[in-house]
Amino acid sequence: MNRSTVNGSTSAKVQAGLETKWPKFREELPHQKPPFSKRNWGSPLHSLCSYQGKLKPSLAHHLVDLFSVPGDLVVDPFSGAGTVPFEACRTGREGFGIDIAGLGYVLSRAKVARPDPAGVKAILAELQTTFATEEPSVDEAGSARAVSFNSAIPDYFHPDTLREVLLARRFFLERWGASNEWAFVYSCCLHILHGNRPYALSRNSHPITPFAPTGPTEYRALLPRLVAKIDRANADWDPAFTPGGAAMADCARPWALPRPADAVITSPPFFDSTRFYMTNWMRYWFTGWERADFVRGVADFFETRQRRSLDVYSQFFSRAAEAMRPGAHLVMHLGFSKKCDMAVELAARVGDGFEHIDTFYEGVEHCESHGVSDKGTVKGHSYLVLRRL
16 A cells, blocks of 8 residues: 555544544543543653653643544654653654754653663663763863752752762763663653652752752762662553654754654644743753853744744744645644734744644643643643644
8 A cells, every 4th residue: 555545544534533523622621631630641651751841641642643543653843751752652653753952852752762671771881880980070060060040050969969960961962862772761860860759869859840959968879760760661661652753953944754744743832931941951951051052052942933923933834834744734732821822823824835724722720730830921722723735
């Protein structure tokens, strides 16, 4: 069977399902109700690493189910924590995540590929050797002190723990993109970097956004905590899991996909809301950012560019149209506030490549705050649904 036949069949199946399933979704909003409303719904791997601004996994699940069928290539060009591509992979699709930030790339790649246990053990052995034979440089220690928002990096750790954190950061950066196992172990290390439980390497802080640390300074060895996190993360892999892919790239530029996308499902940064690089600032540092990057490194981020003009989405829609097959759907989960109704503004910038299918709104009362003010100025969520012509 050739690909065009498959695409035609996929379009027909999705379109037929949408005629009944999409109105039902709009009416019932199933992700707001049990069992989908549970904080820990779905695979434990959705919590591979804490991430401020993560799309609700059960919402990703329903959107993937509505707008694709098993075997489809489902792309999220604002992948973040990898929620959409992972949910696609665990339900028999090929998920592909694109993110401009190193943190998003690492987390997305880790979730779309089942790691090989032998490769994971090899990385842990190399890391152990690094701790036994190397020392952080003066420059590495100095750059860590310069990264200070809620508090400076060294304030979070016992000096011996800080030494291991600095060496681990160097270790992963020197092997950037080396393997799926690299991404998996890296993500596990990112998760334990800070928090308020014994698994965390830091003094007492928040597990999502690193608020200023409190409590005693005590040595917390990195390697045993990392191994324990890996063991927990390896506890659940879905039988239907299909490997996917990830890329670190600007989605306003051409997308490098393995084939045309059968669905694009995404949630771009909400206008005038969360700045992901600040709420996730310590994990951005651990994936390579230095102090200056928090100023100059964000110029190409959509949360920066859209404050100047939402016209940047005209470029996004052009790139999406190039990357999608005819008949494929583009679904955007957006925010609206007093300052900006993103669905209305973006619909005006779609261009000739898409047909507008629907726009609708829901409140944010059901959203969890996870102990931080993560809604910003957002008063509700909106959905913009388009079909590639």
